[in-house]
Amino acid sequence: MSSSVLVTGGAGYIGSVTVERLLTADCRVVVLDNLSKGHRSAVPTDVPFVSGDIGDIELVSGLLREHEVDSVIHFAAMSLVGESMEKPAEYYDNNVVRGSRLLSAMSAAGVSKIVFSSSAGVYGEPASVPILETARTEPVNVYGDTKRVFERVLEWQASATGLRHISLRYFNAAGASSDCGEDHSPESHLIPIALQAAAGTRSGLTVFGNDYDTPDGTCIRDYIDVRDLSDAHIAALKALDEGRSGIYNLGNGEGASVLDVIETAEAVSGKKVPWEYGPRREGDPARLVASARLAEEELGWQPLHPDLSDMIGAAWEWMQRFPDGYPD
Numbered sequence: 001m002s003s004s005v006l007v008t009g010g011a012g013y014i015g016s017v018t019v020e021r022l023l024t025a026d027c028r029v030v031v032l033d034n035l036s037k038g039h040r041s042a043v044p045t046d047v048p049f050v051s052g053d054i055g056d057i058e059l060v061s062g063l064l065r066e067h068e069v070d071s072v073i074h075f076a077a078m079s080l081v082g083e084s085m086e087k088p089a090e091y092y093d094n095n096v097v098r099g100s101r102l103l104s105a106m107s108a109a110g111v112s113k114i115v116f117s118s119s120a121g122v123y124g125e126p127a128s129v130p131i132l133e134t135a136r137t138e139p140v141n142v143y144g145d146t147k148r149v150f151e152r153v154l155e156w157q158a159s160a161t162g163l164r165h166i167s168l169r170y171f172n173a174a175g176a177s178s179d180c181g182e183d184h185s186p187e188s189h190l191i192p193i194a195l196q197a198a199a200g201t202r203s204g205l206t207v208f209g210n211d212y213d214t215p216d217g218t219c220i221r222d223y224i225d226v227r228d229l230s231d232a233h234i235a236a237l238k239a240l241d242e243g244r245s246g247i248y249n250l251g252n253g254e255g256a257s258v259l260d261v262i263e264t265a266e267a268v269s270g271k272k273v274p275w276e277y278g279p280r281r282e283g284d285p286a287r288l289v290a291s292a293r294l295a296e297e298e299l300g301w302q303p304l305h306p307d308l309s310d311m312i313g314a315a316w317e318w319m320q321r322f323p324d325g326y327p328d
């Protein structure tokens with residue numbers, strides 16, 4: 001596939017793995033990241049890298065023209081459920097206002113294809129699982145709402161300008177490629193926290209709530225390998241080229257509880273994960289499990305690493321190689 005792609009947030013977790021996959025697919029790539037969360041060293045040095053903000057219309061339209069970009073993959077966003085409940089205005093500003101400015105810059109530069117990182121968070125507390133894309137969207141946290149609102153911005157922008165857009169609703173990204181992995185500071189995601197607790201680099205983990213309506217009382221999530229997620233972006237670019245727009249869930253259709261994840265982290269690492277129950281975290285739905293049949297049918301995408309121990313194993317290996325995460 002020979003195209004030129006702008007990846008916003010390409011220094012982040014899913015963005016950096018997607019950059020790797022795009023390079024393998026022979027795409028030309030330019031990364032825009034403000035490095036508020038991402039890591040410069042997660043992006044290969046031979047990939048053009050611009051440190052800047054998606055809301056800077058002049059900067060973005062300029063680089064779209066300079067690099068003759070055909071399509072944008074838009075990851076750059078604030079993405080923590082807990083934090084979003086504490087900083088709603090910042091989340092809407094980053095994820096909706098500045099995202100809309102990115103669309104203005106695309107329009108100014110004549111770029112009309114975008115793949116957007118959406119989230120299972122748009123569904124809120126689903127009426128039933130697995131969740132189809134046609135399910136009601138009633139987000140129960142600010143983060144999920146920013147993603148749903150931006151999906152609507154895309155739809156309206158498409159009717160006004162002919163933009164083609166694919167929103168990928170990720171369930172829970174997990175795992176690592178050999179060179180790129182999950183390194184947030186502070187870390188708030190379950191799998192890296194469990195593995196750090198196993199490695200002894202953190203004292204333990206708190207399980208947020210044990211009174212959910214699930215078999216073991218802890219929240220159920222659909223963990224999806226970051227390599228599979230990244231491949232879905234390449235499939236989405238092809239679909240955009242074929243004239244398609246749409247919304248697709250990306251998950252495995254399998255749920256794992258917080259306790260399942262802890263047990264798997266212990267099995268993979270061969271070490272104990274010290275943990276205790278704590279109160280619920282605000283904004284957490286009990287169960288999020290995807291039906292990704294539409295992505296299989298229309299994008300020709302299928303997860304190649306559906307096994308939770310494979311994902312946690314890849315994350316563990318990455319952590320062994322980079323015990324302190326990225327150098328920067």
Ligand code: UDP
Pocket residue numbers: 081172188189190191193205206207208209219220221258281284
């Ligand atoms: N979780 C937990 N303890 C932690 C971090 C997460 O019990 O220290 C739970 C969280 O409440 C959720 C699940 O693990 O039910 C996955 O959370 P994560 O933050 O990894 O992803 P999210 O579902 O928020 O995207």
